[in-house]
Each structure stands twice: as structure tokens, then as C-alpha cells.
Amino acid sequence: MEKLQRLSSEDRDNLPAYLDGELNEDATRRIESILAQSSVARNDLERLSKTYDLLDELPHPDAPKDFVEKTLATVRLEEVKVSISDQLWFQNTQKVLVLIGWTVALIIASVAGFAITNHIIERPEDVLVEELPLMKNLDRYEEVQSVEFLNQLTASEELLKQMGKATSHEQK
Amino acid sequence: MLRVKDGDDGAFAQIVERFQNRLIGIFTNMFADSALAEDLAQEVFLRIYRAKQGYEPTAKLSTWIFQIANNLASNSRRSKGRKKEVQFQVGGSGSQPVQVGENNVAEKSAMMPTRQLDKTEMQERVQSAMTVLNERQRMAVLLHRFEGMSYADIGETMELSTQAVKSLLSRARENLREALENYIT
Known part of the structure; x- marks a missing residue:
């Protein structure tokens, strides 16, 4: 059972x-x-x-006799590597270099930004400066009325002299 | 460990001394390579030292250390792509892995189970039987048998639930029983 x-x-x-x-x-x-x-x-x-x-x-192997010593030596070696970055002079130098880096980057960015803005975006003042010669002589241009006539005037010295005489006569 | 955190190197040396054989034992039986086991054990101690500033005594020191060992073992397995069937060394005295092959003494002796096996032969049998386990089962068995850890501690070390550890160990021991059936007197 x-x-x-x-x-x-x-x-x-x-x-x-x-x-x-x-x-x-x-x-x-x-x-x-x-x-x-x-x-x-x-x-x-x-x-x-x-x-x-x-x-x-199952085997229960013992560590080699110098295992502790070797491990501590490896740890110390690693600590030396780490300790350079832990030192105050290193940290301060690092901070200054980072600050200089950021300042240079900021200046470059500002100059680049100014240059780009200046070339791409057109301000109303720029148009006025560009058109200044035209605006100065606007009254004369309106009197002339015809661009064709001006071209003929430039091409023919005879006509230019006649115009000069007519003008001086009118002034008298 | 808190003394190590405060920069006491003597305390760190004590930890190394206390855990060196235990870690080398676990790694040797995980990977069957004593040189690799020593390297991994040393790496565990380096990681402990590096992590000293962040150490908080929330878990047992041994659990924390074996947690690091388990992670390292997992990474080592992944990076080296180890094969389960190429594993254990004869006698555990050298550092070269030994192929468990057809001509292995273990298999020959399995055909004559009544013969009294000497200690070295029996060790080979058990080492071969361990290769039957997958790596998680092997780690759980070693932590339980070598370290005497409870299921809860194994769970914490291997990031598993207690129930999962119970299943893992149950399957592992059933596999071991089948592999060593002929050698039980």
C-alpha cells in the first residue's frame, strides 16, 4: 500500500x-x-x-600567496591614475580651460552670427543708403522724364552743346 | 566596507583576504580555468574598490560582492562566447581548460560504476556533471553549496525572485541527480 x-x-x-x-x-x-x-x-x-x-x-582552490599583494598593487596603480584628476591644480586648470573654451566659442558664435545676419537680413536703413544717389537727384530725374532722351544726349555732343547753350540763355 | 570608504586600505586588504578563495572557488567551478578565475576575482576587488564611495550598507557585504561577481561572470560569458561542452580541467591543478571528450576517463568509468573511484576520478565525474547545468543553474548551485546562501540571498545576488531560485535549484539538482546516478552509493 x-x-x-x-x-x-x-x-x-x-x-x-x-x-x-x-x-x-x-x-x-x-x-x-x-x-x-x-x-x-x-x-x-x-x-x-x-x-x-x-x-x-568539487575543487576549492586557494588563491596564490601573492594574490592580496598583487590586488592591492593594482588598486594603488589605478588610484594613482585617478588621483591626478583629483588634484586641485588639475581641477582648477581644467575649469579655466573650460571657461576659455566657452568664451572663445561664444565670440566665434557672435561674430559668425553678426556676419550671417548682416548678409542675409536686409534692414530698411540699408535700402536708404543704397538708394541715396537716386534720392539726391530725384528732382532732376523727374524733370528729364525720358531715359531715351538722356541716352541720346550722352551719345550726341552736338545736342549736348545745344542744350548747354539753351540752358545758359534761359538763365540770362 | 565603511572603513574602506573612509580610505582605510588595511580594511580593503582584509576584505580581499576574506573573499579571495571564495571568489576564486566560484569562478574556477564556473569556468574551469584557474587563471581566468584569478583574473575575474581580482576584477571583482577592483570594482569593489572603485565603488567604495557609493557603497551603502543596505545589503549584506557578501551578497553585494557576489552580486558583482555574478554580473562579471555573465559579462565574461557573453564576451567570450564560452561553450558549455568545453570546460573542466583534470584535477583542478592547472590553468588549461580540458575538453570533455569520448575518451574521457569519466565516460569510461561510467561503464563500471561498481568500481571504487578515487578522489581525483570522482572530482572529474562531478565536474563533468556540472557541465550539464546551464550557467545560471551552476551559479545558483555554487552560491548555495559553497557559500551556504539562502534562496532569498541567492535571489538578491542573481536578481531573481525566491520562487525562481527554488525552481532553478530544483531543476539543477534533478539534472545533477541524473548525471551522477551511477556514482551514488
Whole structure:
């Protein structure tokens, strides 16, 4: 009768935890009840336990005698590398260099910004300056009325002289 | 560790002394390479030293140290693309990994389980059986058996729930039982 008592899959999964004392009270009671009734379960548990004991055969190597010394030397070496950046002069120099870098970058950005703005964006004042010669002579240009006439005047010296005479005569 | 944080190098040396064999033991049985195990153990101590300023005593020191060791082991596995079947060394005395092959003594002896095995042979059997486990199972088993950690501590070290550790160890021990069936007296 007792040998018919079989372990369920869950019970089987719980056996290692039972051996390790990691099961809760209910599960522990259940396993103990099965173990009390089943020699198969007791055998399973025993084999599981003996297998785990075999792990004591695994090597437990000792560290080399100079391991601590070597490790401390490596740590000190690393500390030296780190300590340069921890020194005050290094940190101050670093801060000054960063400040200079930012200042230079700011100046370059300002100059570039001014140059770009100056070339791309046209201000109303720029148009006035550009058109100043035209505005100064605007009254004369309006009197002339015709660009063709001006071209003829430039091309013909004779006509220019006649115009000059007519003007001086009018002035008299 | 708090003394280390305050710059006491003597305290750091004490930590190295206290944990050196334990870490080398875990790494040797994880990777079957004593030179690699020493390198990894030293790297753990370097990381501890680097992290000293940020150390807060919220967890047990051993849990914290083995957490670093576990992360390092995971990274080492990933970066080196280690193969499970090429692993354990004979006798654990050298630093060269040994191929577990057809002509291995372990397999020969498996055919004659009644023969009394000597200590070295039995060690080889158990080392071969460990290769059956995946790396997470192996780490959990080593932390449990070598370090005597509770499931909760293993969970904290390996960033797993206690239930997950229970399943991991259960599967691992079933695999070990199957692999070592012939050697149980």
C-alpha cells in the first residue's frame, strides 16, 4: 500500500527546497506526510541528498600567496591614475580651460552670427543708403522724364552743346 | 566596507583576504580555468574598490560582492562566447581548460560504476556533471553549496525572485541527480 504513494510533479520540485529547509509550513507538512507513507519518496529524497553531497568533491582552490599583494598593487596603480584628476591644480586648470573654451566659442558664435545676419537680413536703413544717389537727384530725374532722351544726349555732343547753350540763355 | 570608504586600505586588504578563495572557488567551478578565475576575482576587488564611495550598507557585504561577481561572470560569458561542452580541467591543478571528450576517463568509468573511484576520478565525474547545468543553474548551485546562501540571498545576488531560485535549484539538482546516478552509493 505504502509503495503506491507517488510524488506529484510539484512535490518532486519541492523536494530540494524541503532538504534545504526552504519550504513553508504547509508544504513541509505535506512532504513529510508523503515521506512517512512512501518508501519511493524516501528513496528519491535520499538520492537527491547524496547527489548534492557529491558537490563537496568539487575543487576549492586557494588563491596564490601573492594574490592580496598583487590586488592591492593594482588598486594603488589605478588610484594613482585617478588621483591626478583629483588634484586641485588639475581641477582648477581644467575649469579655466573650460571657461576659455566657452568664451572663445561664444565670440566665434557672435561674430559668425553678426556676419550671417548682416548678409542675409536686409534692414530698411540699408535700402536708404543704397538708394541715396537716386534720392539726391530725384528732382532732376523727374524733370528729364525720358531715359531715351538722356541716352541720346550722352551719345550726341552736338545736342549736348545745344542744350548747354539753351540752358545758359534761359538763365540770362 | 565603511572603513574602506573612509580610505582605510588595511580594511580593503582584509576584505580581499576574506573573499579571495571564495571568489576564486566560484569562478574556477564556473569556468574551469584557474587563471581566468584569478583574473575575474581580482576584477571583482577592483570594482569593489572603485565603488567604495557609493557603497551603502543596505545589503549584506557578501551578497553585494557576489552580486558583482555574478554580473562579471555573465559579462565574461557573453564576451567570450564560452561553450558549455568545453570546460573542466583534470584535477583542478592547472590553468588549461580540458575538453570533455569520448575518451574521457569519466565516460569510461561510467561503464563500471561498481568500481571504487578515487578522489581525483570522482572530482572529474562531478565536474563533468556540472557541465550539464546551464550557467545560471551552476551559479545558483555554487552560491548555495559553497557559500551556504539562502534562496532569498541567492535571489538578491542573481536578481531573481525566491520562487525562481527554488525552481532553478530544483531543476539543477534533478539534472545533477541524473548525471551522477551511477556514482551514488
